[in-house]
Every structure is written in structure tokens, then in C-alpha cells.
Amino acid sequence: MLRIADLQVHYPTEHGVVEAVKSIGLEIQEGEFCTFLGPSGCGKTTTLRCIAGLEEPTKGHISLNGEDVFNSQSGVNVPTHKRDLGMVFQSYAIWPHMSVYENVAFPLEGAGMDKSEIRSQVARALEMVGLGDFAARSATQLSGGQQQRVALARAIVRNGKVLLLDEPLSNLDAKLREQMRGELRELQLKLRTTTVFVTHDQDEALAMSDRIVVMNKGAIVEQGTPTELYHTPRHLFTARFIGKADVFECEHLGAEDGMGRVRTSLGDFSVSDPHSLGKRAGYVMVRPEAVEILPEGSQGVNCVAATVIRRVFVGQKTEYEFSTAGNTKLSAVSPSYIDLPIGRQVTLQFKPERSVLLERD
Numbered sequence: 001m002l003r004i005a006d007l008q009v010h011y012p013t014e015h016g017v018v019e020a021v022k023s024i025g026l027e028i029q030e031g032e033f034c035t036f037l038g039p040s041g042c043g044k045t046t047t048l049r050c051i052a053g054l055e056e057p058t059k060g061h062i063s064l065n066g067e068d069v070f071n072s073q074s075g076v077n078v079p080t081h082k083r084d085l086g087m088v089f090q091s092y093a094i095w096p097h098m099s100v101y102e103n104v105a106f107p108l109e110g111a112g113m114d115k116s117e118i119r120s121q122v123a124r125a126l127e128m129v130g131l132g133d134f135a136a137r138s139a140t141q142l143s144g145g146q147q148q149r150v151a152l153a154r155a156i157v158r159n160g161k162v163l164l165l166d167e168p169l170s171n172l173d174a175k176l177r178e179q180m181r182g183e184l185r186e187l188q189l190k191l192r193t194t195t196v197f198v199t200h201d202q203d204e205a206l207a208m209s210d211r212i213v214v215m216n217k218g219a220i221v222e223q224g225t226p227t228e229l230y231h232t233p234r235h236l237f238t239a240r241f242i243g244k245a246d247v248f249e250c251e252h253l254g255a256e257d258g259m260g261r262v263r264t265s266l267g268d269f270s271v272s273d274p275h276s277l278g279k280r281a282g283y284v285m286v287r288p289e290a291v292e293i294l295p296e297g298s299q300g301v302n303c304v305a306a307t308v309i310r311r312v313f314v315g316q317k318t319e320y321e322f323s324t325a326g327n328t329k330l331s332a333v334s335p336s337y338i339d340l341p342i343g344r345q346v347t348l349q350f351k352p353e354r355s356v357l358l359e360r361d
């Protein structure tokens with residue numbers, strides 16, 4: 001549906017050339033909800049603007065539905081309004097002097113559709129975002145969340161091939177953001193519009209996406225479904241950027257009964273190697289919820305003696321930080337009705353099937 005190949009964006013500045021996008025290649029399937037996730041400045045917006053035709057890439061190739069919209073070799077560069085896209089950007093501009101209806105109808109009027117058709121399309125889009133009764137309201141009489149929905153209705157009313165969303169929820173307060181997250185995903189599942197969503201918020205990415213593309217420093221680190229990237233990341237950057245992780249360096253010793261054997265400063269561990277890294281493995285990663293907290297002196301595979309040094313009660317669970325004899329810091333969680341005091345000695349066990357080998361940097 002959407003294909004990007006060798007996309008590069010360079011900005012000349014007084015301090016030399018900024019390589020905002022280094023060489024991105026990517027395919028997004030029809031109906032997919034694909035999220036670009038990465039820290040601020042990693043090139044998410046620039047990539048999205050290239051797809052939209054708002055930014056001219058230095059080099060590369062972008063096609064929509066099999067047709068080139070940008071190709072640096074052949075010189076094709078289709079203007080934004082002919083790419084058939086819906087867009088919502090971070091600072092969603094709602095026109096304050098217009099009614100809700102007029103805001104949403106605007107892109108259709110520009111496209112020369114007849115009045116009765118426009119009326120029914122706008123009604124349908126407003127209904128979809130839960131603003132069916134608000135058509136006559138002035139846009140300024142709406143709450144932040146309602147304005148956000150107007151922006152969304154305006155993006156979907158054109159029924160474009162692809163919906164591009166750049167941090168559209170970031171101006172909303174936490175509660176509303178979470179609500180809109182669910183609503184937006186439900187709407188997308190209903191319409192099955194191919195969607196490219198940009199965020200730096202890992203929770204948003206995990207909750208909404210079919211697939212997440214992890215980006216850093218103008219390049220793609222790796223991509224996968226939310227569960228793949230959370231449970232079996234390949235790269236240290238992903239392990240640390242998505243969720244919390246205990247990570248330690250390791251040396252690969254070999255494989256045994258389908259499990260890898262590694263040596264770490266905490267001892268020799270049995271681990272899983274979902275990406276068949278073998279000798280290329282450089283780290284073991286365990287998510288805190290996959291670390292078993294056992295009584296002091298417990299024996300077994302992947303066991304480490306540790307002492308509670310911090311605990312944070314967060315309601316549904318308690319997050320602990322531990323220290324080992326060699327002063328390695330480890331984290332684990334327990335249900336909050338279990339209460340371990342600071343200084344308590346325990347044994348931590350890393351479940352082998354949840355201890356994942358990561359690629360060496």
C-alpha cells in the first residue's frame with residue numbers, strides 16, 4: 001500500500017548537514033495501523049512529512065498503491081493535494097471562525113463535491129467521532145478533546161488512501177489522551193484505513209498499533225508487533241525504549257536443549273535466543289515482571305542473591321529495586337499486597353524462556 005525505499009532527508013545548516021533521515025526503507029500494508037516510535041528528534045515528523053509531500057526528500061522513493069508519489073531518480077514529485085491523504089498534525093488547526101460543520105466540510109468543498117453529498121459525508125464523519133449533535137456549534141465552544149475530534153473528522157471525511165497522524169493526542173491531558181487512544185483505534189478498526197501514526201509515547205504505541213517501527217537518529221532500529229517488540233526485542237535500544245528492562249552484558253557459551261548458555265557478571269544463565277544470535281549476542285534482557293522474587297537461599301536455574309534497596313508502591317503493584325553482591329542493580333515487581341521491606345534478602349530468578357538475548361551493539 002505504502003512503500004518507502006532508501007529515503008534520505010538532509011538539511012544544510014550553518015553547522016554542517018543534519019541527516020534527519022538517513023536511509024529508511026519500509027512497507028505498510030493496506031488497512032494496517034503502523035506507528036513510528038522514537039525519541040524526540042529521531043526523524044519521525046520528517047518521514048511523515050515526506051509521505052505527505054510537505055517535505056522534499058534529498059533522495060529516495062515513495063509509492064502509494066503502486067504509484068510513485070516521489071522518486072528522486074525519475075523526478076516524480078506528486079503535490080500533497082493529489083496524494084489523497086488525511087492528516088492530523090500535532091498542532092491541529094481548527095478554524096475558530098468556522099462552525100464544526102464548516103471545519104469538517106472544508107476539504108470537500110475544495111475538492112468540488114456537490115452540496116448534498118458534502119452534507120451527508122460530513123454528517124457521517126461527525127457521527128463517527130461522536131460529534132453528531134455538534135455540527136452547528138462554533139469550533140471555539142468545544143473542549144480540547146472535542147476539537148481533537150473535529151480535526152480527526154476533517155482528516156477522515158475525505159476518505160483518503162492513507163491517514164497520517166503526527167502526535168495527534170499530545171496536546172490532551174492524560175485522562176482524555178487515554179480515552180482518545182481507544183476511540184481512535186476503534187474508529188480505525190471500523191474504517192480499516194491504512195494509518196501511519198507518529199508518537200514518542202511507548203504506551204500509546206503499544207496500545208494502538210498493528211506494527212511499531214522503532215526509530216533512532218534518523219534510522220529504523222527494528223520493527224514488529226507490540227508483543228514482539230516488548231517480549232522479544234532484538235536491539236538494546238528497543239529493550240530500553242519500550243518498557244522497563246533488566247539488561248546485562250553477556251558472553252555466549254553455546255546452546256543446550258534449545259536454550260542458549262551465557263556467562264554474565266551475575267553468573268551463567270540459561271536464556272532464550274529468539275533471533276538466533278548465537279555468538280552475535282551481547283546482552284541478556286529480562287522484563288521486571290518476568291523476574292521471580294523467591295525466599296533467600298532458594299536454589300534453581302538463573303538464581304541470583306539480592307537485597308531490596310528501593311520500593312515504589314504504585315497501587316496495583318509494587319516496583320522494587322535490588323542490589324546484588326557485585327552491586328548490580330536489578331528491578332522486579334510484585335502484587336502490591338506483598339510487602340518486602342528495604343534490606344530484605346531474597347533470591348531473584350530470571351525465567352529462562354523470558355530471558356532474551358539481544359544483539360551486540
Ligand SMILES: Nc1ncnc2c1ncn2[C@@H]1O[C@H](COP(=O)(O)OP(=O)(O)O)[C@@H](O)[C@H]1O
Pocket residue numbers: 011012013018019020038039040041042043044045046047
Ligand atoms: N528545517 C530543518 N532544518 C534543519 N534541521 C531540521 C529541520 N527540520 C528538522 N530538523 C532536524 O531533523 C531531525 C529530525 O527532526 P524531526 O523529524 O522533527 O524529529 P521527530 O519528529 O522524531 O521529533 C532533528 O534533529 C531536527 O532538529
Ligand SMILES: [Mg+2]
Pocket residue numbers: 044045046
Ligand atoms: Mg515530531
